[in-house]
Amino acid sequence: MPPVTTLPTDVGMIFWFFFAIALVVTVYFVFAELFHWLRFGFMYPLVWIAIPVYLIGIVILIGGMLTGIGAL
DSSP states (O other): OOOSOSSOSOHHHHHHHHHHHHHHHHHHHHHHHHHHHHHHTTTOTTHHHHHHHHHHHHHHHHHHHHHHHHTO
16 A cells, blocks of 8 residues: 655654754745845844844744654
């Protein structure tokens, strides 16, 4: 009997699939956010404080996702 799904049966591999989708969405969001902030940054000077905070937070969240997947 052929498998019902094309995804591997290993739970960790399924999480990697969703991680890849989440990573693509995150990269798009970061690009859109930074583009918007850099475009209108001259009107909002606090953007220059927010950009590094957001980037550090993104790195921490991606690291947390990788650590969680690695613990499976």
